Amino acid sequence: MRSGALVPGDEREAWFIRLMDTYGRLLLGLCIMLLKDHQLAEDAVQETFLRAWRTGGLREDTERAWLVRVAANICRDYQRSRWFRFVERRVTPEDLTIPVPPQENDVIREVKRLPRKEREVIVMHYWGGMSAAEIAESLGIARASVYRRMENAKKKLKLELDEKGDAAHD
Amino acid sequence: MTEKELRKSLNDYLPDAGLPEKRREALLAKIRAEGKTAAAPLHLKGEDEMRKSGKFRVTLVLAAALLLSFTMALAAGMSGFVNYKGEPVERQNMVSATPMPANSQ
Numbered sequence: 001m002r003s004g005a006l007v008p009g010d011e012r013e014a015w016f017i018r019l020m021d022t023y024g025r026l027l028l029g030l031c032i033m034l035l036k037d038h039q040l041a042e043d044a045v046q047e048t049f050l051r052a053w054r055t056g057g058l059r060e061d062t063e064r065a066w067l068v069r070v071a072a073n074i075c076r077d078y079q080r081s082r083w084f085r086f087v088e089r090r091v092t093p094e095d096l097t098i099p100v101p102p103q104e105n106d107v108i109r110e111v112k113r114l115p116r117k118e119r120e121v122i123v124m125h126y127w128g129g130m131s132a133a134e135i136a137e138s139l140g141i142a143r144a145s146v147y148r149r150m151e152n153a154k155k156k157l158k159l160e161l162d163e164k165g166d167a168a169h170d
Numbered sequence: 171m172t173e174k175e176l177r178k179s180l181n182d183y184l185p186d187a188g189l190p191e192k193r194r195e196a197l198l199a200k201i202r203a204e205g206k207t208a209a210a211p212l213h214l215k216g217e218d219e220m221r222k223s224g225k226f227r228v229t230l231v232l233a234a235a236l237l238l239s240f241t242m243a244l245a246a247g248m249s250g251f252v253n254y255k256g257e258p259v260e261r262q263n264m265v266s267a268t269p270m271p272a273n274s275q
Contacts, residue, residue, distance in 0.1 A: 013201070016201060020189065021188070024188015025185065025186065025187055025188045028188055029185065032184060032185075033180075033184070046193055107175060108183045126176050127177075127184060
């Protein structure tokens with residue numbers, strides 16, 4: 001996937017604002033679920049848009065796949081960094097001065113516990129509304145791999161949540 | 171757990187909008203600043219300065235000399251060796267400068 005059509009200089013800012021308006025929500029949700037941290041997720045989305053700007057323009061038919069791929073790669077880079085691994089991430093929301101993120105329910109907690117590869121597929125499909133073909137294109141994997149990851153993730157979620165449901169009933 | 175529940179949970183948990191206004195403003199300020207920097211023709215300026223300082227000409231002459239010497243060495247290698255008079259010498263007729271020791275055979 002390549003960044004093709006260049007946007008003329010005077011239209012670039014309008015193009016950039018459209019990108020932010022159209023894909024900001026999708027990318028932010030994806031990054032939150034991948035990084036499990038709202039502030040870091042916002043950093044990752046900012047960096048994604050900045051990279052898009054530096055390409056000089058993206059082809060409209062592939063821009064969503066490009067942005068999702070770059071955002072996922074940035075999240076992976078963040079997670080690999082030493083800083084991410086050693087920072088204490090068990091701070092409670094009460095300790096923070098920043099706006100408190102919404103409460104997680106069991107489903108969200110279980111989605112966050114999935115392996116990263118399965119988690120990103122689940123979020124892209126159920127949050128981003130992306131088809132298997134689009135996800136495959138974004139992640140640079142085969143469509144069959146997308147289906148497999150999605151099935152594995154759903155099985156794990158079902159198993160965990162059913163167990164919790166049973167425990168609650170008992 | 172159904173797919174509907176999964177979708178609903180994600181929708182409830184994740185934000186409805188993209189980046190917060192402050193982040194958007196900061197990003198726009200950054201790209202505007204980058205746009206101004208990128209407008210300056212940096213590569214042309216560098217080339218002009220190189221021409222003015224004479225480095226361009228010196229580099230050109232050195233490159234030509236290097237190419238010429240390489241071509242001559244290649245031609246000499248292909249046509250064989252010559253003696254001090256400029257006459258071609260076959261490789262097997264060349265005599266070693268150091269005489270062989272008498273008891274070497």
